[in-house]
Amino acid sequence: MDLTSYLPAVAQHGIITHPQALAAGLSARDIARLVVAGDWVRLRRSAYVDGDSYRALDPFREAPLLRIRAASLTMPRPVVFSHDSAAIILGLGVPDARASAIHVSRPERRATITSAGVVKHGALFRPDQVLEVSGLRVLDAARTALDMTRLHGLWPRMAACDAALRLGVTHADLEGAARPMVGWPFKHRVDRAVALADDGAETYLESLGRGLVHDLGVGHPQTQFGISDGTRTIWGDIRVGRHLFETDGKLKYFLEQQDMTPHHVLWEEKLRQDFIAGFKLGVSRITMHDCLAGRPAALRRLAREYAGTVARFGTDISDLAPYVVTSPRVTPRNLHSRHH
Numbered sequence: 001m002d003l004t005s006y007l008p009a010v011a012q013h014g015i016i017t018h019p020q021a022l023a024a025g026l027s028a029r030d031i032a033r034l035v036v037a038g039d040w041v042r043l044r045r046s047a048y049v050d051g052d053s054y055r056a057l058d059p060f061r062e063a064p065l066l067r068i069r070a071a072s073l074t075m076p077r078p079v080v081f082s083h084d085s086a087a088i089i090l091g092l093g094v095p096d097a098r099a100s101a102i103h104v105s106r107p108e109r110r111a112t113i114t115s116a117g118v119v120k121h122g123a124l125f126r127p128d129q130v131l132e133v134s135g136l137r138v139l140d141a142a143r144t145a146l147d148m149t150r151l152h153g154l155w156p157r158m159a160a161c162d163a164a165l166r167l168g169v170t171h172a173d174l175e176g177a178a179r180p181m182v183g184w185p186f187k188h189r190v191d192r193a194v195a196l197a198d199d200g201a202e203t204y205l206e207s208l209g210r211g212l213v214h215d216l217g218v219g220h221p222q223t224q225f226g227i228s229d230g231t232r233t234i235w236g237d238i239r240v241g242r243h244l245f246e247t248d249g250k251l252k253y254f255l256e257q258q259d260m261t262p263h264h265v266l267w268e269e270k271l272r273q274d275f276i277a278g279f280k281l282g283v284s285r286i287t288m289h290d291c292l293a294g295r296p297a298a299l300r301r302l303a304r305e306y307a308g309t310v311a312r313f314g315t316d317i318s319d320l321a322p323y324v325v326t327s328p329r330v331t332p333r334n335l336h337s338r339h340h
Contacts, residue, residue, distance in 0.1 A: 155211025
């Protein structure tokens with residue numbers, strides 16, 4: 001059954017609630033039958049969406065956002081979304097949006113509880129930290145980045161702060177949002193993540209990749225390392241010594257090379273690799289799998305590759321001074337979904 005035949009579903013991003021379906025003439029048995037058949041998908045208790053439409057959504061961005069909208073429609077009172085939910089709404093990136101719970105913050109609460117699939121945080125916030133984004137009330141990027149730092153591991157924490165900087169938040173904004181958190185649990189995590197934040201990371205994957213390089217313990221990574229021979233210029237995602245660490249996501253090639261054939265994409269990548277090698281720089285590739293489930297093996301591989309570069313070329317780059325691009329890279333910020 002096509003949900004577009006129901007006016008509420010059109011006005012609610014394709015979502016219809018249980019009471020609305022009953023008011024439209026369906027019985028509870030009809031609804032259950034539609035869900036079992038896959039014609040409707042149950043987003044959460046008392047909220048449904050057309051099955052084919054839902055299965056066509058981007059599982060990292062559009063589907064999680066629709067689940068957040070379903071929560072907004074079915075909760076008994078207006079809420080302010082925070083943590084992972086706010087990060088999804090704002091585009092800050094989360095460790096795995098497909099599995100992220102719904103998070104809201106309630107300043108009148110003194111504890112965090114989970115009920116009906118919603119994590120309700122008892123945490124104070126100022127009215128000026130609340131934004132409205134596409135009809136959803138959400139904590140702003142600075143506060144959300146810091147909430148993420150208290151919830152997740154170090155590198156996802158740093159990635160959230162990187163993403164906030166990309167949206168125009170400053171280090172001073174992050175520090176200002178952190179000041180009222182003195183005495184809060186995990187405040188030390190906030191301070192560490194803010195100190196490491198770098199707006200040179202253009203995607204969530206680049207941030208996680210930088211965390212992987214930090215864990216190698218080979219030196220402080222530089223983001224967006226540019227080198228040019230006067231004709232061609234390339235930008236490396238991350239550099240330590242004479243070694244570049246490049247983050248690779250599937251959509252990176254689709255978005256940046258979508259007008260090219262696969263053969264042309266491969267050829268361009270080879271030319272880029274040869275250009276880098278011509279400056280006696282080593283290269284490692286980092287994927288999302290390397291940053292998450294494959295982290296131990298990736299660290300061993302990256303350590304070997306970095307050591308190989310050091311053995312061949314050392315670490316000093318003073319000879320590259322005439323070729324290093326000192327002006328900042330000017331480029332549109334890529335969407336966080338580039339890493340999918």
